[in-house]
Amino acid sequence: MSTISHPTHTNRQTILVCFLAALAGLLFGLDMGVIAGALPFIANEFNLSSHHQEVVVSIMMLGAALGALCSGPMSSSLGRKKSLLLGAVLFIIGSIGCAVAHSMEVLAVSRFILGLAVGVASFTAPLYLSEIAPERIRGSMISLYQLMITIGILAAFLSDTALSEGGHWRWMLGVITFPAIVLFIGVLTLPESPRWLAMKDKHELAGKVLKLLRNSDKEAQDELNQIRESVKMKQRGLQLFRHNAHFRRSTYLGVLLQFMQQFTGMTVIMYYAPKIFEIAGFATTREQMWGTVIAGLTNVLATFIAIALVDRWGRKPILKLGFSGMAVCMGILGYMFHSGISNPTEQYAAVIVLLIFITGFAMSAGPLIWVLCSEIQPLAGRDFGVTCSTMANWIANMIIGATFLTLIDTIGSSGTFWLYGVLNVVCIVLTLLFVPETKNISLEHIERNLMCGNPLRHIGQPPQGKTGKAITTE
Numbered sequence: 001m002s003t004i005s006h007p008t009h010t011n012r013q014t015i016l017v018c019f020l021a022a023l024a025g026l027l028f029g030l031d032m033g034v035i036a037g038a039l040p041f042i043a044n045e046f047n048l049s050s051h052h053q054e055v056v057v058s059i060m061m062l063g064a065a066l067g068a069l070c071s072g073p074m075s076s077s078l079g080r081k082k083s084l085l086l087g088a089v090l091f092i093i094g095s096i097g098c099a100v101a102h103s104m105e106v107l108a109v110s111r112f113i114l115g116l117a118v119g120v121a122s123f124t125a126p127l128y129l130s131e132i133a134p135e136r137i138r139g140s141m142i143s144l145y146q147l148m149i150t151i152g153i154l155a156a157f158l159s160d161t162a163l164s165e166g167g168h169w170r171w172m173l174g175v176i177t178f179p180a181i182v183l184f185i186g187v188l189t190l191p192e193s194p195r196w197l198a199m200k201d202k203h204e205l206a207g208k209v210l211k212l213l214r215n216s217d218k219e220a221q222d223e224l225n226q227i228r229e230s231v232k233m234k235q236r237g238l239q240l241f242r243h244n245a246h247f248r249r250s251t252y253l254g255v256l257l258q259f260m261q262q263f264t265g266m267t268v269i270m271y272y273a274p275k276i277f278e279i280a281g282f283a284t285t286r287e288q289m290w291g292t293v294i295a296g297l298t299n300v301l302a303t304f305i306a307i308a309l310v311d312r313w314g315r316k317p318i319l320k321l322g323f324s325g326m327a328v329c330m331g332i333l334g335y336m337f338h339s340g341i342s343n344p345t346e347q348y349a350a351v352i353v354l355l356i357f358i359t360g361f362a363m364s365a366g367p368l369i370w371v372l373c374s375e376i377q378p379l380a381g382r383d384f385g386v387t388c389s390t391m392a393n394w395i396a397n398m399i400i401g402a403t404f405l406t407l408i409d410t411i412g413s414s415g416t417f418w419l420y421g422v423l424n425v426v427c428i429v430l431t432l433l434f435v436p437e438t439k440n441i442s443l444e445h446i447e448r449n450l451m452c453g454n455p456l457r458h459i460g461q462p463p464q465g466k467t468g469k470a471i472t473t474e
């Protein structure tokens with residue numbers, strides 16, 4: 001059986017299903033973006049010290065890491081659909097809790113619940129998308145999730161800007177309840193992942209879902225046969241990790257990829273955009289807020305480049321291009337901050353370089369790391385592998401968020417941006433050494449290549465041999 005299929009059109013139902021699941025990303029983005037604008041008002045109302053403000057901000061990341069940790073066993077036993085539903089319920093409870101909180105403690109607990117929801121969403125949505133999308137559009141469908149994250153961040157920046165006039169922080173946090181309800185209703189209509197169903201020996205149901213989502217019964221049957229093959233592996237999750245060196249390699253690669261995404265420095269720009277505009281010489285809050293909105297908009301628009309190119313150019317060339325662009329931009333920004341920004345021309349030049357950096361991230365590492373992390377794990381260990389990589393994302397996110405201001409104070413803004421420039425160069429080298437090209441290859445074929453010991457950077461290679469058959473493991 002060939003691992004590459006070439007039907008020309010995609011089932012509309014599949015796109016709708018992917019879109020609804022990707023809505024989880026919107027909530028992730030909204031909750032990540034909203035706090036920057038709400039924090040000054042919250043601090044004022046509850047009289048919070050800097051330390052308490054840090055707690056309010058970072059408790060969500062803690063919840064997200066924990067949420068991701070619990071998601072593996074949960075989505076393995078309950079299924080992807082029920083996990084997404086639970087995520088939506090947590091989003092609703094957390095958002096209402098934040099909006100009505102009358103003390104810092106209630107607010108912190110509500111933010112923690114939101115964090116759990118973000119952790120569940122960031123684990124389950126890309127995983128579900130990778131398991132539901134046909135291989136020829138899998139990259140763009142998982143990138144939809146990242147597009148939703150960026151739209152969420154932008155919407156949060158915009159609502160912060162609009163609601164900041166009257167200091168309506170409860171509304172800033174509370175309006176997120178509405179998209180959370182939409183997510184809940186949307187997920188109710190989703191089919192369960194055919195790969196999870198097959199893992200639970202529900203092959204007939206898995207076949208039904210595939211028939212609904214594929215263009216022909218033959219295509220559905222071929223895919224089901226491949227899935228059945230990979231389900232045969234006896235050991236699962238942690239057990240597989242302990243006993244199988246090949247699975248350990250893909251788990252470590254997932255963790256590495258998420259660290260690479262965070263160490264590009266993009267998250268710092270999302271969390272501290274107003275501060276960066278201040279460093280670039282924009283003194284008023286208004287200028288800083290609008291600069292932040294433009295940064296958010298660039299992030300959204302550039303994600304479309306990834307959606308358009310990921311299944312045509314492939315993952316690796318786009319990643320190399322993105323990391324190179326980001327390295328150069330960080331180098332230039334470091335130089336500009338070092339030599340001092342003294343006139344409006346230099347200020348705007350710095351903004352343009354920053355926007356090119358954001359474009360570099362949004363068209364590459366932003367979506368592609370989520371794509372790769374959900375593609376490289378074998379079915380029997382997918383929940384465990386994706387749990388580890390998603391947790392790595394949140395741990396790295398916390399490290400980056402917690403060290404940025406200290407770095408600026410100790411090595412200065414030029415030193416900090418140069419450091420991120422060097423880290424992006426390291427990412428190029430790591431991409432060359434370890435990252436596979438997974439374009440147009442079925443998840444089952446990637447798994448066979450991994451489990452028969454092919455080097456990580458080759459696990460996405462098409463089937464070898466005269467028969468056109470994939471390499472077999474056993």
Ligand code: BGC
Nearest residue numbers: 146149150266267270299366
């Ligand atoms: C990352 C976030 C980042 C966001 C920016 C996501 O993929 O995981 O850390 O802030 O993209 O769009």
